[in-house]
Amino acid sequence: MKFRIYRYDPESGAKPSMRDYELDIDPQGKKVLDALIAIKDTLDESLSFRRSCREGVCGSDGVNVNGTNVLACITPLEGLKQPIEIRPLPRLGVIRDLIVDMEQFYQHYRAVKPYLINLDPEPENERPQSPEDRAELDGLWECILCGCCTTSCPSFWWNPDKFLGPAALLQGYRFIADTRDQATNERLDFLEDPYRLFRCHGIMNCVEVCPKGLNPTQAVGKIKTLLVKRAL
Amino acid sequence: MRTVAGARRGLDMWLAQRASAVYMAVFLPVFLFCALTAPGQGYAGWHALFLPLGMKVAALLFVVALLPHAWIGLREIFIDYLHCARCALLRLSLYFAFAVLYLACLVWAVDILWSVR
Numbered sequence: 001m002k003f004r005i006y007r008y009d010p011e012s013g014a015k016p017s018m019r020d021y022e023l024d025i026d027p028q029g030k031k032v033l034d035a036l037i038a039i040k041d042t043l044d045e046s047l048s049f050r051r052s053c054r055e056g057v058c059g060s061d062g063v064n065v066n067g068t069n070v071l072a073c074i075t076p077l078e079g080l081k082q083p084i085e086i087r088p089l090p091r092l093g094v095i096r097d098l099i100v101d102m103e104q105f106y107q108h109y110r111a112v113k114p115y116l117i118n119l120d121p122e123p124e125n126e127r128p129q130s131p132e133d134r135a136e137l138d139g140l141w142e143c144i145l146c147g148c149c150t151t152s153c154p155s156f157w158w159n160p161d162k163f164l165g166p167a168a169l170l171q172g173y174r175f176i177a178d179t180r181d182q183a184t185n186e187r188l189d190f191l192e193d194p195y196r197l198f199r200c201h202g203i204m205n206c207v208e209v210c211p212k213g214l215n216p217t218q219a220v221g222k223i224k225t226l227l228v229k230r231a232l
Numbered sequence: 233m234r235t236v237a238g239a240r241r242g243l244d245m246w247l248a249q250r251a252s253a254v255y256m257a258v259f260l261p262v263f264l265f266c267a268l269t270a271p272g273q274g275y276a277g278w279h280a281l282f283l284p285l286g287m288k289v290a291a292l293l294f295v296v297a298l299l300p301h302a303w304i305g306l307r308e309i310f311i312d313y314l315h316c317a318r319c320a321l322l323r324l325s326l327y328f329a330f331a332v333l334y335l336a337c338l339v340w341a342v343d344i345l346w347s348v349r
Binding site: 154155158159162191192193194195196197198199201224227228231 | 241242243245246247308311312313315
């Protein structure tokens with residue numbers, strides 16, 4: 001199979017470029033990550049990429065394959081147009097080859113305070129929730145922070161320092177929707193400015209690429225609804 | 233209760249744009265229906281269509297809805313695409329220029345509508 005992979009080594013001083021590889025691999029049942037590992041093992045040991053669990057749980061191998069952000073470990077090789085173009089996630093700084101600097105992404109994630117804020121005295125065992133309240137969190141907690149959605153969002157490309165991006169907004173809503181959280185008002189205050197939330201124009205690139213099948217656009221819509229309800 | 237936070241202009245603008253869209257979505261089909269079913273076409277037909285005060289007011293409200301709707305849309309585009317450090321002044325100037333232009337359009341629309349007698 002033919003591959004065309006983005007290469008960049010800051011130490012060499014050379015500009016980033018695309019390098020072609022021809023790999024002898026049977027695509028049947030294999031994933032893009034298998035090919036990347038095979039290329040590193042047999043063709044070019046200098047190729048760098050992140051990976052860990054190799055089964056779509058850790059979220060470390062987000063890459064751009066043929067123009068779409070995916071997790072390399074769960075994207076089948078079969079059916080991909082050749083040469084398969086593999087690039088780092090868009091808009092983030094490239095550290096080396098397919099490895100990007102996720103600092104901006106994590107900054108936005110930290111900014112939404114992704115933890116329960118509850119000032120009541122700590123209970124003996126746990127803070128229980130009704131099954132219905134718990135069901136509100138489905139479709140939100142599953143996010144693995146791979147960055148595929150945020151880096152596919154044009155609003156994030158244009159304002160990466162100010163717009164939080166779909167991943168952080170989904171996580172923001174995960175705690176707004178949590179009945180055990182007591183900081184809903186402060187969370188909504190934080191989001192009510194022209195950039196953090198309202199750069200989202202609902203084009204749903206995030207929904208299209210999310211490897212976990214989540215819907216950040218819907219979460220953004222629900223936050224907007226809560227903001228409107230609060231204002232009226 | 234809200235605590236002091238960011239610029240807080242996001243929701244107001246977003247909501248205003250949606251509200252103006254609702255009025256336009258209601259007005260346009262009704263207007264088209266009136267225009268297409270009006271007895272006379274040509275100048276006389278249009279003159280008769282815009283003669284009643286109700287139509288003048290409804291059409292003016294449409295303009296009043298359309299202009300902020302368009303201005304907020306332009307503001308979104310400027311915020312999205314003009315965001316370098318030095319672009320702040322350019323952005324502000326563009327907001328101002330389009331606000332003046334659209335206000336002029338509003339006055340013009342009043343003049344046109346009320347010139348129908």
